[in-house]
Amino acid sequence: MASSLLIGIPQSLKYFGFSRVWESFLAESGFDLVYSGPTTKDVVDKGIECSVSEACLPVKLIHGEVASLEGKVDRVFLPRLVNISGTTVFCPKFLGMPDMVRASLGNKVELLSPRIDLRKGPRDVSRSFLESVRGLGEGGMRAARTRLRDLVASLRIPQDFDAAPVAAAATVADGTPEDGPTIGVLGYPYLVENEYASMGLVRKLAGRGVRVLKVPDVSEADLASVSGEFDKQVFWYFSDRVVKAGYHWCRAGAVDGLIHLTAFGCGPDAIADKLLELEARRSGLPYLTVSVDECSGEAGVVTRVEAFVDMLTRVPGGQRYGGMNHNVESDVSAYGAVSSCSHCANGGNGERSHCAAGTDATDAQPWHQVRP
């Protein structure tokens, strides 16, 4: 039997909470699978090189992950993630991800991009999966076809993370000092679970005796219990879950503080972060936003997180603060100040780039002089 095709999968997709659907389908279709591996500086540099400077870190990571698979696999699996909940859609950058990657790496890698949109029902998603592997499949196609329908149906139930570097439960059980604060870490899985991109935030917190709760630790029922709080459901799948998890923790008094890990320039988080900040303030919960991008210095994150944890620890028993909202904003990425950025050599070329190194400060004139 000819050796079966090797399909590469970008590492970030591992943290999405439903990767078992495509892992099972592709494996049962007779393909060999390989994830692109944990993020390294090289993957980030590759990502920066082949994506637009305005893209957020996660988009650059996925570009870098695809680029790192070049020449090592027969196809790269990169689905068009549209909708798996029936209501909320994915961020527009995921809606257009295959087209963005094809625009910069189209001649170097061949993509398998089934369109996953459960609003059109499981049959349409199954058909799209089968369509994407037509002509490539081994003998196993028949077996995969029958299992596919219930695999697709299971998209709705997020799996727990086996890939999490520090499973939340471990931090709770392993004898964390009883009076250590509990912190809810809010953020998208492809950031929070990515050791490099999150600069080991969860691991560092656990290491300082913090009991860490993460969004996947909040049950579906608890997420649903706060939906009445919103005039409109937040549009995007992960943002909706992150905001609801934050609202739940505020309501249930389950945490002593919230840390929101967000990517610099993230569109949906401009809304999600403000909703969370307002809710934390209303509940008197300390709230810290850590915004990261490829220029973020680890030292910056560590000092600010430690200050936040100290502040929570100094109060005996870590009980809540009446109204005092330690809302340490400002983004870590030395944005706005000249930073020696190891990743991007480009200075500001007039157009404000995420990394302000070299931006000509006199350029930032008042936004608008009313012309006579």
Add this chain to the structure above:
Amino acid sequence: MPLEPTQRTLNLGTKYGPEFACLPLKITLGTYMEGIQRGADTIVTSGGVGPCRAGYYSALHKKILSGVGCDVRMVVFEPPMSHKRDTLAKVKMLNSAHLSGLSIIELLYPVYAELLALDHLERALRRAMPRETVKGASEAGYKKGVEMVFAAAGTRQIREAEAEGLRLLRSTPQDETADPVRIGMVGEIYVLLEPASNLYMERVLGELGAEVHKSMYLTNWIMGNVVVEGGGFSARKAAAKYLPEMVGGHGQDSVGNTVIYAEQGLDGVIQLAPFTCIPEIVAKAVLARVSEEHSIPVLSFFLDEQTGEAGMRTRLEAFVDMLKTRKAGAARAVSASRNNKREPLRVIS
């Protein structure tokens, strides 16, 4: 009625709005707050359903405004074609003067005529400016025309004012032999249509001798989105090869319109978008491939409150110069090939 956005409006929106919000969100928030300060107690705005952020503005604004203690009544119009009952209910609620359906439409008609007149005047200005032999003459003619349209009352007078304005513009001394570089402008609707937000880029381009073609005017947007939802069919069809998915905002339109402009033989395209604008970031990535395959240079601007005019102007000057040399080069190639009867170059006609 809201005033034209000013620096103060933006400062308000930036102060109370999220840092990474896109420019339109900050400006609309600032406009609401200025309106409230001038005594408004009701905000009428548009909703939307995503996937980009516009549709969520109203819900976020409401939370921000109540967070700073102004609980103002917000009437949000969702896309009428898919929210018929809801739209009618809101019109009735706002219709305190109990105007009949017919009279409401009669009211809207001159407003639309006025918008149409302003769009036509602007197009004429964009055509006249790079050809004017007396610097600033077309701008003056345009301003005069706009004043006449604003002064006119009723559809007939508006039409007359428009005709007079157009005549004025056409009568400015122009060099008809001029063959200016033609630049298409694509991107997010707010920064395309609000000159204050794009630092008067069209005027700068006109001054640099370029003829600007805008892919979107308010009137064809109104026809596009309000009357026929997703009206930009031709642009979306042209984008299909590069970006087949609806990514929200005008991402697909930016890609499709660039393909159309390339096929129409324009010399270059400028993409305009607010900083962090999600659909336009997707479009910018895809436009790199369109630019290569259709050999049309594309320059992207992501604007926000810190964008400097000097920086923008230098990039525009470099872009227009490049297009001029490229256009001259192409013209020389045609005449050369015609002389020695070789297979003529595939020239952008």
